Amino acid sequence: MSLLDLDPKVVATARRLAAKAAEPVVDIAKAHTTVAVERATLRLAGITGADTTHRAGDIPWVNRVVDTVREHCGLEHGAVLPVFDALARNDIGTLTELAEATAAGQIQYTVPTGAAARRAAKAGRVAIARGLRQVDRNRAQRDKLITKIGDPPQRPWIYLIVATGDIDEDVVQAASAARAGADIIAVIRSTGQSLLDYVPEGATHHGFAGTYATQENFRIMRAAMDEVSKEVGRYIRVTNYASGLCMPEIAVLGGLERLDMMLNDCMYGILFRDINPIRTFVDQRFSRAMHARAGIIINTGEDNYLTTADAVEAAHTVTVSQLLNEHFAHEAGLPNELLGLGHAFEINPDLPESFRMELAHALLARELFPEAPLKWMPPTKHMTGDVFRGHLLDGFFNLAGVLTGQSILLVGMMTEAVVTPWLSDRDLAVANVRYVLNAAGNLSEDFVPARDGYIVKRAHQVLGEAVDLLDRIVDDGLLNAIGDGTFGLMKRPQDKGKGTDGVVSKADGYVNPAIEMLETGATK
Amino acid sequence: MSLLDLDPKVVATARRLAAKAAEPVVDIAKAHTTVAVERATLRLAGITGADTTHRAGDIPWVNRVVDTVREHCGLEHGAVLPVFDALARNDIGTLTELAEATAAGQIQYTVPTGAAARRAAKAGRVAIARGLRQVDRNRAQRDKLITKIGDPPQRPWIYLIVATGDIDEDVVQAASAARAGADIIAVIRSTGQSLLDYVPEGATHHGFAGTYATQENFRIMRAAMDEVSKEVGRYIRVTNYASGLCMPEIAVLGGLERLDMMLNDCMYGILFRDINPIRTFVDQRFSRAMHARAGIIINTGEDNYLTTADAVEAAHTVTVSQLLNEHFAHEAGLPNELLGLGHAFEINPDLPESFRMELAHALLARELFPEAPLKWMPPTKHMTGDVFRGHLLDGFFNLAGVLTGQSILLVGMMTEAVVTPWLSDRDLAVANVRYVLNAAGNLSEDFVPARDGYIVKRAHQVLGEAVDLLDRIVDDGLLNAIGDGTFGLMKRPQDKGKGTDGVVSKADGYVNPAIEMLETGATK
């Protein structure tokens, strides 16, 4: 049922403009590869482990290989051809052995041509298909578990964060959160990981304000939550972060370890981590294709804009970004059911009508993306050390979530402005959510924004501003708009930022069976 | 605008039944007087002060006089005749001098007859008229101040309690509460005062969990709030408690000292202070007539029922009591605008749909009594030492208040289950109210209970149960119903309870010019 009575023509225009604005960027994304995409491809093909002898610390084998390939023959043709050619030429059994030999300086990479190239491509495809079939099996396994154990009984699903820095403590806290009512557990990453151009290895215990995202940590958490799922009688979803310099690789690891959701935004890395825009768009495209394959729900990061820009003035930038995220996601193969588009309750609570304005924004998102599992993010910017006030604000955030039919509710903590959440913060926060869901969960039945009333007008206004902005972006180019600080007030020129030198123009003969198989859905 | 679509016929039936149930009780009330009514009458006539030499502590002169009258000649004819007769006979100038002489054993009271009676009645009337004109002047003065300084800009008005036990500390806390946003200041009485059969004298500093209600304390608080009113630019209303053994007297004092609201319930004293039912109904009738004259808004006490009975099961008893309170109030001359009928947010918050049920109850009251300044009371019973949860609950209480258009909002405190409110509790509580009013105050525009939805059904159900109960009460008699524990599960037989022996059947020649002048509105 539509409460806002949005004009379908305006909505269609918005989508058309978003597609148009995205088009040149999609072209760029298709025309380039990155070190991370190539590493992700090799990870799918089965490379694992790290060079523990290296003086710079544990460097994953896949980094050693891709860096060496690049050094020897460039990445313009992708890593698959030189790597599988080298495997064949040197008669080495596994990619990991190849990596060891590479580190020992025994391998010389070249781009094969002719039959050698065809052989290498084929061998690569066989290996990658093995990885993809593992991802497919995980997806089937998830479906099976959900059928057997069940989904949460209510919407929105309750999303809780753990962030101890130590995977073992994380497991304890995640289990207790799930028992207390969480449906989704997200492990926050250590600050700074998103700027590492490699994925750390193994189980880790010393993150800063978060725990490193590693394949082993993913495995540990998923296994633990599989146990807890049985205990609590609902499938507990596990989330981690794809965004950052290793977006494609982490997406692969998430698929291999049956994560259920991943933070993946088309612009977050650019805006909030100063990662090069081109790098991000290329990486993002590959990672989303991976998520599509793995049935992983993406969580986009529009909430972040409202921490640096004003939530009222910049409301329409959230809508624009959601439309862009939607387009990029569709383009990469993600269906609506996997689009956890983000938005947030970040209006200054001292503003008159702030709550109604939140409702207007939240409802706009709901009605623009009726099939998407929207992710509703709690107040952070206007949280203060006054934890009593904060707890109240979180309650109203929860209420806005149920009134506007949000799908995934990231639970707000009264200590948001103080510390990373304590055990008791999480417990009180879940009790808050539970009260609101239980006492007022069905109040949406009685929530009917007045025709032409404040809420409806505000929603229409924001949509109108979004269309105007999209119009300007189509004219200026999305990359220029990002460069000008359109989103979150962050100015990010397309030729600057971290990871720029990891971007490579594809040559005509570029080969990447992974991309092909992701596009076609092939399993062999 | 009606949201519940109540059937006007059912509503009319409810009112008719309430009137019928009240009728016999009104007859009883008219047929009796009480020591308190007589004392109130003499207070209007100008008696003040206390016998400080008495060994039992400060006994007000008015008690000495009425007790002696009763001893000497009974109260069946009222106190006015014997007292003004004695004044004339003994050639004494003032009532206070008469009291002193009474205490010294120098006065013999008798019921005058013939010309002496007419003279006494006349003198009494002149004196009482003087008191009533003081009340009238106060009322005019209140109107003038409101015109000049202004009413609160918003509805509901914010009602805050102070309860230090010391009138001087109360003044400090009241001023700070008003500055922080309170529109109404209520001074809680010392526990137990309602069972004192006299009104203490003077400024007091040692109450238990509240401050004694005295004429001087009333004066001090009103004067202080007059100052603060100017400062904050809105007329700060002052409230105190009439209910108890001295209901009529305190009503007089409230009128004389320009209080603006008074707690006055037709059954509170019976149920929660075990005061004799007849005593209460007699006292209540006189006190309400006084409030009507003084333009004082009464606050009824239906909220209390839900602290001893279950708020869901007993919801209809609240409605029944409101209808009875309305009838008794009308009968005593109070117009709708002065009927601060009470109700409360006391449903167990762990119940599914508890918030929507609260909305249903609150809306029912709103639509049944569209002109009454309803008083909306916060959660108390289900508050616990978990102050975070409590603060959240108070926020939802505030929201229910604005969604259903309540008129007077008694501010809930997160420490409800812990201590009488601290300075900081009040401050955080007002901030809570302010957030809700400011952020969601107009959300009622968008609150439209679904036709035949949960809220509407629940409201109709409660109204139906109320009509059924009124029907039974009409059959059994209200006094029997009270005896059976119908209200708040408290069983109070009509011949038991405190203050029973203060009830006196009026003789045929009973004279009370006050009652007459209150009924006719006469000023002379």
Next chain:
Amino acid sequence: MTKRHVRPYGDATGDGMVQVSFTLPVPHGPRADGAAQQLANKMGIDPAMVVHSHAIGDGFTFFVVYGSVNHIVDLDEVKVVEREYPLLSPAEVNSYVKKSLRRKLIVVGGCIGTDAHTVGIDAILNIKGFAGEKGLEYYRELRVVNLGAQVTVPEIVKRARTEKADAVLVSQVVTQRDAHILNTQEMSAAFREAMGERRPLMIAGGPRFDPLMAPELGVDRVFGRGTTPGEVASYLVHAIKEKV
């Protein structure tokens, strides 16, 4: 199995983290924050973060402080009134009373002083009960006389005498100016004075009582917040066993 020595747990074992809030009669500003910091340090919180402060009027400031408290809780030193008797079912209570007393056990209860909070004592005495447990009236072998609210001490002594009460149960909810303590002491003294050794068992209850306070109050047992009727009934059996 818990260890003997523990510290508060915020986010990790042993971090000692606590949250504190209070108001100081000091105008808002850096000096006030410093004063809050000093108080927190005196409470053993170090480092202490004054994460919030705001003015209440001109002369007061409200603070929220977070930090690590350096005290260690020694669980072996924790004083609690351990329930030294078993929890019995109503049937067990009834059968014991019947066997040992051969008559009904008589309980007189009420709120003394000016306290009018009867919900607590009613929760213990009335059939309806509390937390799913029936109240003492439900027990066939108990005779319950509930005097209700605002009973004076002389009244309850008199009634206990005429009813030949085995136990007197009083409730005290209002604590301002220590009313609950003073009232209970007054009552226990009155019973001792009036009846000496033959006084009934004296039990006090209320949400702000600490069970450790029995000696101070001069009563036999004290029950705090969340007490259930079954606990009280079981205690009664235990106490008459001791007497018999």
Next chain:
Amino acid sequence: MTKRHVRPYGDATGDGMVQVSFTLPVPHGPRADGAAQQLANKMGIDPAMVVHSHAIGDGFTFFVVYGSVNHIVDLDEVKVVEREYPLLSPAEVNSYVKKSLRRKLIVVGGCIGTDAHTVGIDAILNIKGFAGEKGLEYYRELRVVNLGAQVTVPEIVKRARTEKADAVLVSQVVTQRDAHILNTQEMSAAFREAMGERRPLMIAGGPRFDPLMAPELGVDRVFGRGTTPGEVASYLVHAIKEKV
């Protein structure tokens, strides 16, 4: 006028009332309540009322405690970094800089380490400013170079050098594992090592910094939560006055 010695104020002068909450790694029950009571007593709260407790999982209990703390705050002993310089308007700052330096004052700022919280430093530096005050970029006589987030220490040292910075302003928001302290110390050491006496003025800021920490951090000044750009600009003027 405040008195020298004050106590927390709940409802009356000197009542000492405070609210505390914490979690103990002890299963819920009377023993846990007793443990909470003990901790509260050790914090100086006496009498302490454990007004609420509930289980968090099997092994933890959350408590809310109210009570009177017996410590006394000595206002004369309160340590605060008093602002020893006047608050200047932008015009005053500009005119002083112009007169005394005869060139623009150069400020280099950023978030060091892996910290990506730029809102705080931007609030100080960007024109937009904070709390109604314009940021340092607005000051005609200041030249501001804002390096943004996640700047490494070598980077900021290098840039300060090439820009000939008079002052370096760094922000630190993430405090887990004392990252804010370690990062700032690393930076101040690097500047000392690289530039010795000719190092720029070093200023650190962030919501969890206490201005008293400057010596520990090795910087000249520390600004905490709620800092406004005007305070920082005025300090800059004060500091160059001292140098000149």
